[in-house]
Amino acid sequence: MADRVELMEAALDVYPEGLGLLDREERVVFWNRAAELITGYAGAEIIGRQLPETLEVLTAGRDNEMHGGPRNGPQPGRGSLVHAQHKLGHDVPAIARRVVLRDGLGARIGTAAAFHLAELMNSLPHGNSSEADEVRQSRAELKDRLENEYELFARERVPLAVLWVMVDQAVELRKTHGAGASETMLEKVERALANGLLPGEEVGRWADDEFLVLSHEGSPEILHRHAKTLAGLARTADFHWWGDRISLTVSVGAARCEPGEPLAGFLERAREAMHDSAHAGGNHVTLSSPQRRQPCSQS
Secondary structure, eight states: OOOHHHHHHHHHHHHHSEEEEEETOOBEEEEEEEHHHHHHHHHHHHHSBBBOGGGGGGGOOOOOEESSSSGOOOOOOEEEEEEEOOOTSSSSEEEEEEEEOOTTTSSSSEEEEEEEGGGGSSSSOOOOOOHHHHOOOOOOOOHHHHHHHHHHHHHHOOEEEEEEEEEHHHHHHHHHHHHHHHHHHHHHHHHHHHHHHTTEEEEEEEETTTTEEEOOOOHHHHHHHHHHHHHHHHHHHOOOTTTEOOOEEEEEEEEEOOOTOHHHHHHHHHHHHHHHHHHSSSEEEEOOOOSEEEEEEOO
């Protein structure tokens, strides 16, 4: 039984949402790592005590009911937007859900609260998209991976970087040769990018003509070189359509996440860097940082 409890606590501790369990006197009995990250309050500071007033909004939402203990799981729901206060004093907009826990006889035994930063619910920046099913699915999978990687970066400082890749010829090819030619070409580019990935990296469609590469490169110089390598692989991907040979180039924006930087802001820097590359004529890599951007031609 003790092993099962330890296993459950370990699973909840690495859950990406903030989780807090309160007893019937509203004292905190469990506070996971995500909750620590979001609020700034360590479990050692808060377990055994009532929530600080600045965090009470996290458990003040509309009640759902959970009977018979946690085995039934929380009721579905997106939660409510609340504004808690971080330990350091700044505002923390969060999406919070509250579940009242009851035993088999209906007696209230406590409360469970789940919450995450509201910015993670907002649409992350992405390019123009026809919302084809495969693009939607790919972006949803990448978004989940991004949010998990971002939380790991914020908690443990595991490096997080993104390469935002746009295929320069995709729009024109769609106009001149049709959507089938464009999709076939994009699949070829994605395979070329995938062949150049480093261990632990992932590539996927983020919009009609755009890809994201999730990376863990901690050095700007290495990230820049890696982006140039991937751009070169895309450029050498030979593409023919009904006898027409079409040269391929990509515009790439590279960015590394900085401590304290919101996920949406980090992605926006990568997108701006990609647009800088496109405005420079395409076939470029632009490295973004909070201080400056460096365009580098892919000749």
